[in-house]
Amino acid sequence: MPFDEMHSDPAGIRSPYRDIQSWLESAPLEMLARKRHEAELFFRRIGITFAVYGDKEGSERLIPFDIVPRILSRQEWQRLSRGLEQRVKALNAFIKDVYGARDCLNAGIIPAELVLQNPSFRPEMTRIRTAHDIYVMIAGIDIVRVDAETFYVLEDNARTPSGVSYMLENREVMLRMFPELFQNNRVLPVENYTDDLLATLKSIAPRSATADPNVVLLTPGVYNSAYYEHSFLADKLGIELVEGSDLIVNGDIVYMRTTEGLKRVDVIYRRVDDEFLDPLAFNPHSMLGVAGLMGAYKAGNVSLTNAVGTGVADDKAVYSYMPEIIRFYLGEEAILKNVPTWRCREPDALAYVLEHISELVVKEVHGSGGYGMLVGPKADKATREAFAEKLRANPENYIAQPTLALSTVPTLVDEGIAPRHVDLRPFVLSGADKIRIVPGGLTRVALREGSLVVNSSQGGGTKDTWVVDQ
Amino acid sequence: MLSRTADNLFWLSRYIERAENLARILDVASRLANLPSAYAGTSNEWESAVATAACVDTFHDAFDEVTPENVIEFLAFSPTNPGSIRNCIETARHNARAVRTALTVEMWEIINSAWLELQSLSAERLRSGPELARFLAWVKEMTLRFDGIAYRTMLRNDAYYFSRLGFQIERADNTARILDVKYHVLLPQTEPVGGGLDYFQWAAVLRSVSALTSYNWIYRDSVKPWLVADFLILREEMPRSLACCYGNIVRFLDELAVSYGRQGDAQRLSRRVSSDLRNATIEGIFQGGLHEFISQFIVGNNHVAQAITKQFLT
Numbered sequence: 001m002p003f004d005e006m007h008s009d010p011a012g013i014r015s016p017y018r019d020i021q022s023w024l025e026s027a028p029l030e031m032l033a034r035k036r037h038e039a040e041l042f043f044r045r046i047g048i049t050f051a052v053y054g055d056k057e058g059s060e061r062l063i064p065f066d067i068v069p070r071i072l073s074r075q076e077w078q079r080l081s082r083g084l085e086q087r088v089k090a091l092n093a094f095i096k097d098v099y100g101a102r103d104c105l106n107a108g109i110i111p112a113e114l115v116l117q118n119p120s121f122r123p124e125m126t127r128i129r130t131a132h133d134i135y136v137m138i139a140g141i142d143i144v145r146v147d148a149e150t151f152y153v154l155e156d157n158a159r160t161p162s163g164v165s166y167m168l169e170n171r172e173v174m175l176r177m178f179p180e181l182f183q184n185n186r187v188l189p190v191e192n193y194t195d196d197l198l199a200t201l202k203s204i205a206p207r208s209a210t211a212d213p214n215v216v217l218l219t220p221g222v223y224n225s226a227y228y229e230h231s232f233l234a235d236k237l238g239i240e241l242v243e244g245s246d247l248i249v250n251g252d253i254v255y256m257r258t259t260e261g262l263k264r265v266d267v268i269y270r271r272v273d274d275e276f277l278d279p280l281a282f283n284p285h286s287m288l289g290v291a292g293l294m295g296a297y298k299a300g301n302v303s304l305t306n307a308v309g310t311g312v313a314d315d316k317a318v319y320s321y322m323p324e325i326i327r328f329y330l331g332e333e334a335i336l337k338n339v340p341t342w343r344c345r346e347p348d349a350l351a352y353v354l355e356h357i358s359e360l361v362v363k364e365v366h367g368s369g370g371y372g373m374l375v376g377p378k379a380d381k382a383t384r385e386a387f388a389e390k391l392r393a394n395p396e397n398y399i400a401q402p403t404l405a406l407s408t409v410p411t412l413v414d415e416g417i418a419p420r421h422v423d424l425r426p427f428v429l430s431g432a433d434k435i436r437i438v439p440g441g442l443t444r445v446a447l448r449e450g451s452l453v454v455n456s457s458q459g460g461g462t463k464d465t466w467v468v469d470q
Numbered sequence: 471m472l473s474r475t476a477d478n479l480f481w482l483s484r485y486i487e488r489a490e491n492l493a494r495i496l497d498v499a500s501r502l503a504n505l506p507s508a509y510a511g512t513s514n515e516w517e518s519a520v521a522t523a524a525c526v527d528t529f530h531d532a533f534d535e536v537t538p539e540n541v542i543e544f545l546a547f548s549p550t551n552p553g554s555i556r557n558c559i560e561t562a563r564h565n566a567r568a569v570r571t572a573l574t575v576e577m578w579e580i581i582n583s584a585w586l587e588l589q590s591l592s593a594e595r596l597r598s599g600p601e602l603a604r605f606l607a608w609v610k611e612m613t614l615r616f617d618g619i620a621y622r623t624m625l626r627n628d629a630y631y632f633s634r635l636g637f638q639i640e641r642a643d644n645t646a647r648i649l650d651v652k653y654h655v656l657l658p659q660t661e662p663v664g665g666g667l668d669y670f671q672w673a674a675v676l677r678s679v680s681a682l683t684s685y686n687w688i689y690r691d692s693v694k695p696w697l698v699a700d701f702l703i704l705r706e707e708m709p710r711s712l713a714c715c716y717g718n719i720v721r722f723l724d725e726l727a728v729s730y731g732r733q734g735d736a737q738r739l740s741r742r743v744s745s746d747l748r749n750a751t752i753e754g755i756f757q758g759g760l761h762e763f764i765s766q767f768i769v770g771n772n773h774v775a776q777a778i779t780k781q782f783l784t
Contacts, residue, residue, distance in 0.1 A: 044586070045579055045582065045583060045586075221568075222564070222568050227567075231567075231570040231571055232570075234571045235570065235571040240471070240475075240571075241570075241571050242472060242474075243474065245474070246472050246473070257473045257784075258471055258472055259472075259473055259476045259628060259730070259782040260730050
C-alpha cells in the first residue's frame with residue numbers, strides 16, 4: 001500500500017488533513033461534482049489552457065483541476081524548504097564551476113565527459129560571466145513523497161520550469177469557491193510569488209543598468225504550450241511580454257521596439273530554450289530569438305533568466321551526482337534525498353537494469369514531460385523488450401530508478417473520492433540578495449487509477465497545495 | 471508600450487468593429503430583401519452587401535452567383551473569407567490572446583467567451599432565417615459589450631488610445647463605404663416625382679449605422695436623401711458620422727502626442743482630414759460630386775491608418 005497523506009496514520013487521520021477529512025465526509029458528492037464543474041468553467045473562461053504538441057483535435061486544453069487540496073504541515077514544509085534552498089545553492093555553485101574553474105571535474109566528483117560532452121553544455125558560457133554569478137534564478141524542483149518522513153527529489157528543472165501560474169490560479173479558484181475552508185485552516189499564502197519573482201529578476205540586473213531596470217518576459221509566442229503562463233506572469237509582474245521580433249540588438253545593447261521608439265532592456269526572463277535564443281550563436285534557423293543577444297550577454301549589458309547552459313544540471317545522469325555535488329560545494333549532507341539511480345553508462349548498472357527492467361522506471365537522461373520513459377511494472381513484455389533493445393544500443397542515454405510508491409491524496413474521481421498518486425513542484429527563486437520560496441508549489445496528480453505519471457500531457461491534473469499552520 | 475502590442479490592440483478593435491458592421495449590413499440586406507419589390511426598388515441588396523463589405527472580388531472567386539445563401543455564408547460564416555464575421559471574431563481573439571497583458575480581464579473574458587460560443591454554434595442551423603437574426607443580434611450584442619467594457623475598464627493611457635483609434639478608423643471606413651455603395655440613391659435627382667419609393671433605401675442606410683431614430687431627433691423631418699448624407703458625413707453629434715470619427719481620431723492622436731511628447735505625420739494628416747470635413751457643406755459636397763468626395767475620404771482615411779502604423783505600430 002502506498003503512503004496516503006490523509007489516512008496513513010496509526011492514530012487515524014493525519015493531523016494536517018483533519019478538517020478537510022470531516023468536510024469531505026459531510027459534503028454531498030453532487031455538491032463536490034458541481035463545484036468541480038464550476039471550477040472548470042472558471043478556468044476555461046479566463047483561458048488557462050495549454051497546448052499539447054502533436055494533438056490534432058483541440059489545440060487548447062484544460063489541465064483538470066481537483067478540488068481536494070494537498071496539505072503539508074508547516075513543520076514538513078520547513079524541512080522541505082531548507083532542503084530546497086540547499087539544493088539550489090549547490091546547483092548554482094556547480095554551474096558556475098562547470099563554466100569556470102571546473103574544480104569539481106578536476107577533483108573527480110563527477111566524470112568530465114558527462115559534463116563537457118553533454119548536449120546541454122554550452123561552450124559559449126565559458127567566456128561569459130553572469131551578473132552576480134547566479135545561473136538558476138528560477139528552479140522548479142520536483143519532489144515525491146514515499147512515507148511520513150521521506151521526500152525524494154525527482155528532477156531539478158534548472159532550465160525553464162513551468163506551472164507556477166497553476167499554483168497561483170489553483171489557490172485563487174479555491175479561495176473563490178470554498179472560502180469557508182480557509183477560515184478553518186490557516187493556509188500560508190502564495191500570492192506574493194509574483195512580487196518575489198520581480199524582486200529576484202531586478203536583483204540580478206547587470207551593473208550597467210539603471211536603478212529601476214527594465215525587465216521583460218521573452219515568449220516563443222501564442223503557439224507555445226505555456227503561452228498562457230507567460231502572459232499571466234507578465235501581467236502580474238507588470239512587465240512587457242515580448243517576442244523575439246520585438247527586440248533588437250544594437251552595439252551590444254538590447255532594445256525593445258515601442259510606440260515611442262527603442263527602449264533599453266536590462267533583464268530578460270526568457271521562456272525560450274537556449275538553442276533558439278540567438279540565431280547567430282545557436283540554431284541559425286530560429287525565428288524565436290534575437291540576433292546578437294549572446295553578444296550583448298557576453299558584454300554584460302543584459303541578464304538572462306535562467307542563464308544559458310543551466311540544462312547541464314538537468315541531465316538525469318548528472319542528477320545522480322547531486323549528493324556528492326552538495327557535499328563538495330557546501331560541505332553538507334543533502335537534506336533532500338535523491339531517488340536511488342542506476343546510470344546505465346556504467347556496465348554493472350546496465351546489467352542490473354536489464355535484468356530487473358520489469359521492476360524499474362527507465363528514463364532518457366535528457367527527457368522531460370514524461371516522454372520517452374518506460375515504467376517497467378506497467379509495460380507489457382513486448383514494450384519492455386523493445387525498450388531493452390534501445391537501452392543496449394545506447395546505454396549512455398538512460399538512467400533507471402526503482403518504481404517508487406508515490407504518496408497518494410484523496411481525489412474526486414467519477415466513482416467518488418479515491419486515492420491518487422501525487423508529486424510536488426515548489427518554485428525556488430535565487431536572487432543576488434537572497435533565496436525566496438513561497439510555501440507550497442504545484443501538486444500534480446495522476447488521475448488514472450494506479451497511474452504514476454502526473455504530467456499534464458499524459459492525463460495528469462493539478463491540486464491546490466496548502467501549507468497549514470496548526 | 472511595445473509596437474506589436476499597440477498594433478494588436480489597434481487591429482483587435484478594428485476586427486470587433488468590422489464584425490458589428492457586417493452584422494448590421496446583413497441585417498439590413500435581409501430586411502430590404504424581404505420587402506415586396508414595389509417598395510424596395512430594383513437594386514439587389516445582396517450585391518450591395520458584398521460591395522459594402524469591400525470583398526466583391528473574393529466573393530466572386532468563391533461563388534458564381536449572388537444569392538442570399540451565398541452572401542450570408544460568405545460574409546457571416548465562411549472560413550475562407552478573411553473578413554467574415556466568424557474570422558473577425560477568430561482574429562480578434564487571436565490578437566487579444568497575444569496582448570492579454572494590455573487588456574483588462576473583463577475585455578479578455580468577453581472576447582474569449584464569444585469565441586468559445588462561436589465554436590459551439592452550428593453554422594448549418596444558423597443559416598435559417600430566425601436563427602440568423604438571432605446570430606446577428608448576438609454579434610451586435612457582443613461587440614457593444616466589448617466596446618462598453620473597454621470604455622469602462624481600460625486605463626486612459628496609450629493602450630486605450632490605440633484601441634479607440636482602431637474603432638474610429640474602422641467605423642469611418644465603414645460609414646464611408648455604405649455611403650459609397652448607396653450614393654446613387656442619395657443623389658437629389660434620383661428622387662422620383664411623388665417620392666416614397668426610395669424611402670426604404672434611405673431608411674436602410676440609416677439603419678445600417680443604427681441612426682434611424684437619432685435622425686428624427688436631429689432633423690424633425692421626413693427622411694430626405696441630402697439630409698441623410700449630411701447626417702452621416704458632417705454632423706458631429708452623430709457618433710458614426712465621418713466628422714465625429716475624425717474629431718475623435720484627432721483627439722486620441724493629440725493625447726498620444728502629449729503623453730509621448732512629440733507628434734508626426736499621423737497627427738498632421740488626421741487634422742487635415744478633420745478640417746476638410748469641418749469646412750465642408752453638404753451643398754458643396756453635392757456640387758463637387760458625392761461619389762468623388764466619399765472616394766477621396768476613403769483614400770484619406772487609409773493614409774491616416776498607414777501613418778499611424780508607420781509612426782507607432784512597427
